[in-house]
Amino acid sequence: MPSASATPASAATPAVEVRGVVKRYGAVEALRGIDLTVNTGEMFALLGPNGAGKTTLFSILATLRAPTEGGARVLGHDVVAERDAVRRAMGIVFQEPAIEQRLSGRDNLLLMGLLYGLPTAAARRRADEILGQLGLAEAADRPAKTLSGGQRRKLELARALVTDPKILFLDEATLGLDVDARRGFWGHVRGLAAAGCTVFFTTHYMEEAEVADRIALIDQGRIVALDTPRALKARLGGGVIRLKTDDDTRARAWLVEKNFTPEAEAGAELMLLHADPAAVLPELLRHLPVKVLRAEVKEPSLEDVFLKLTGRKLAGDEAPAALGAGGAPGGGRGKGGRP
Amino acid sequence: MMLRGIWAIVVLDMKRFWLEKARLVAGLAQPLLYLFVLGKGIGASSQMGGADYQRFIFPGVLALSLLFTATFGAITIVFDRQVGFFKAVLVSPVPRAAIALGKISSGALQAALQGLVVLPFAPLAGLPLGLGETIALFGGIALASVTFSALGVAVAARFTSTTVFPIVSNAVLLPMFFLSGALYPLSGAPRWMQIAAHLDPVAYAVDLMRGALLDKFFFSPWLSLGVLAAVIALLTWLAVLVFRRGEDDSSLGATQFNWRR
Ligand SMILES: Nc1ncnc2c1ncn2[C@@H]1O[C@H](COP(=O)(O)OP(=O)(O)OP(=O)(O)O)[C@@H](O)[C@H]1O
Numbered sequence: 354m355p356s357a358s359a360t361p362a363s364a365a366t367p368a369v370e371v372r373g374v375v376k377r378y379g380a381v382e383a384l385r386g387i388d389l390t391v392n393t394g395e396m397f398a399l400l401g402p403n404g405a406g407k408t409t410l411f412s413i414l415a416t417l418r419a420p421t422e423g424g425a426r427v428l429g430h431d432v433v434a435e436r437d438a439v440r441r442a443m444g445i446v447f448q449e450p451a452i453e454q455r456l457s458g459r460d461n462l463l464l465m466g467l468l469y470g471l472p473t474a475a476a477r478r479r480a481d482e483i484l485g486q487l488g489l490a491e492a493a494d495r496p497a498k499t500l501s502g503g504q505r506r507k508l509e510l511a512r513a514l515v516t517d518p519k520i521l522f523l524d525e526a527t528l529g530l531d532v533d534a535r536r537g538f539w540g541h542v543r544g545l546a547a548a549g550c551t552v553f554f555t556t557h558y559m560e561e562a563e564v565a566d567r568i569a570l571i572d573q574g575r576i577v578a579l580d581t582p583r584a585l586k587a588r589l590g591g592g593v594i595r596l597k598t599d600d601d602t603r604a605r606a607w608l609v610e611k612n613f614t615p616e617a618e619a620g621a622e623l624m625l626l627h628a629d630p631a632a633v634l635p636e637l638l639r640h641l642p643v644k645v646l647r648a649e650v651k652e653p654s655l656e657d658v659f660l661k662l663t664g665r666k667l668a669g670d671e672a673p674a675a676l677g678a679g680g681a682p683g684g685g686r687g688k689g690g691r692p
Numbered sequence: 693m694m695l696r697g698i699w700a701i702v703v704l705d706m707k708r709f710w711l712e713k714a715r716l717v718a719g720l721a722q723p724l725l726y727l728f729v730l731g732k733g734i735g736a737s738s739q740m741g742g743a744d745y746q747r748f749i750f751p752g753v754l755a756l757s758l759l760f761t762a763t764f765g766a767i768t769i770v771f772d773r774q775v776g777f778f779k780a781v782l783v784s785p786v787p788r789a790a791i792a793l794g795k796i797s798s799g800a801l802q803a804a805l806q807g808l809v810v811l812p813f814a815p816l817a818g819l820p821l822g823l824g825e826t827i828a829l830f831g832g833i834a835l836a837s838v839t840f841s842a843l844g845v846a847v848a849a850r851f852t853s854t855t856v857f858p859i860v861s862n863a864v865l866l867p868m869f870f871l872s873g874a875l876y877p878l879s880g881a882p883r884w885m886q887i888a889a890h891l892d893p894v895a896y897a898v899d900l901m902r903g904a905l906l907d908k909f910f911f912s913p914w915l916s917l918g919v920l921a922a923v924i925a926l927l928t929w930l931a932v933l934v935f936r937r938g939e940d941d942s943s944l945g946a947t948q949f950n951w952r953r
């Protein structure tokens with residue numbers, strides 16, 4: 354047990370190592386054998402639909418739960434055998450709020466400092482410092498429940514940052530925030546990453562996942578793909594055609610007959626992967642035996658990748674469609690804008 | 693880390709307590725009701741005489757106040773499990789034992805504060821407080837507060853439901869209070885009630901405080917001190933154990949993961 358895990362974290366040590374982790378809650382198998390490695394300094398995203406096991410994996414890495422089978426290390430420390438070392442080294446923003454709503458932001462951060470063993474004066478100084486950095490200084494003396502949603506999420510981040518963690522876990526940290534608040538939040542996180550902090554996060558917002566160096570797609574407790582965003586999308590090859598017709602069923606039958614391969618379940622539309630969508634679209638429009646109401650050609654999204662790999666949609670229907678307009682980081686790149 | 697952790701938990705709880713300082717005033721209602729309504733009413737018709745009876749139950753009412761305040765403090769443990777901040781506490785390097793000890797300390801502190809608010813009513817109940825009595829009583833309040841808080845935490849640590857714990861605690865607290873001799877002299881009580889009182893930590897706390905005020909003891913004060921100290925040690929140990937066990941759901945086996953493989 355004390356064997357290899359006693360090694361201190363160094364540049365060569367991965368930030369996170371997960372080996373064969375299985376987690377069962379009674380009969381529910383939330384994780385069914387997860388293996389992954391997050392490198393030091395990396396921004397790593399975990400994407401998956403509701404119930405895929407993301408929060409479960411984070412709880413294990415954050416030492417709140419023990420794996421049923423397998424093992425995990427954070428910065429070289431075993432999450433079970435060396436809990437204290439893991440706790441000291443990491444910061445986590447939970448999916449649910451984890452600040453004392455009745456106390457002020459300043460008090461919340463002061464308490465966090467005390468919990469991590471800082472003397473009162475140092476904890477107070479650290480709280481002020483972080484509140485300043487995150488632009489929360491004026492709001493910091495009100496009870497946390499009176500803050501805006503965005504300020505509250507930032508306070509969650511501040512809480513996780515009190516002890517200057519070398520690795521940050523963010524579980525849907527921006528859930529429910531508007532585009533501006535999210536951009537502000539991620540601006541700060543990218544700054545931390547640039548300063549060398551490893552960031553391991555989950556999100557339901559695709560454009561947030563695009564900032565990751567690598568992405569693991571998780572479904573029903575298993576990793577179904579792990580790669581850079583670009584490589585994941587390249588797996589689909591070419592691009593995506595989306596069609597809305599006045600008779601999708603007939604259109605689908607026709608497409609199958611002509612040896613196209615429409616995806617099984619793309620919502621109220623037909624979705625088609627093709628090596629050269631822009632070239633094939635005019636032909637489709639000319640020959641389809643139904644009336645086409647809408648046609649769209651685009652670079653495959655991570656959603657499309659997930660759909661292709663699992664046959665299921667990634668985010669629920671509440672996935673915000675309007676977000677694309679925000680000029681998401683990494684958005685306009687690639688071959689999407691071909692004339 | 694242990695002392696710092698205890699300190700952090702105490703600061704957290706006292707900050708939250710301070711937001712509800714109105715509780716100190718509201719917490720007066722129950723003891724004053726016992727003292728000036730029940731005490732007056734029963735006292736007027738008992739052989740003890742009105743003033744005597746009020747004087748007699750004052751330490752008992754004080755104990756009641758400490759008992760309920762301390763247990764109410766322990767309820768935060770159950771509430772905490774349902775709100776997020778506690779999760780942040782759980783992923784911090786604070787030892788689980790420090791959480792238990794911090795909770796016991798802050799509960800005791802809250803109870804003692806409530807006791808200090810009840811204390812000024814002693815003269816109205818016919819007990820002018822001299823310096824000696826006050827000091828002795830402070831000692832009694834401190835000991836009783838820690839005992840009751842440890843009791844509350846040891847019980848609360850096992851509960852996750854905010855609706856079940858208050859019911860259970862009432863089912864435990866009221867019998868403990870009634871059997872303690874807070875409202876009647878144990879010396880005149882039936883044999884079985886005397887035996888029950890011997891098993892009731894509240895009885896020793898009441899007797900100690902009553903002795904400090906009226907110089908009348910049912911138990912030997914040394915016995916009371918010894919019993920309370922032992923009860924505190926036992927309950928604290930239990931509470932620490934429960935918090936440690938909560939560390940995770942499957943600690944066995946998982947620790948054995950072999951990274952060499
Ligand atoms: N404490 C628990 N007891 C029993 N089952 C649980 C528990 N926590 C999670 N589960 C189950 O484990 C599975 C994975 O849950 P988890 O919370 O990890 O999913 P998630 O990927 O975080 O989902 P979401 O995107 O909705 O947050 C789900 O089927 C869930 O119902």
Ligand SMILES: [Mg+2]
Nearest residue numbers: 407408409448
């Ligand atoms: Mg989740």
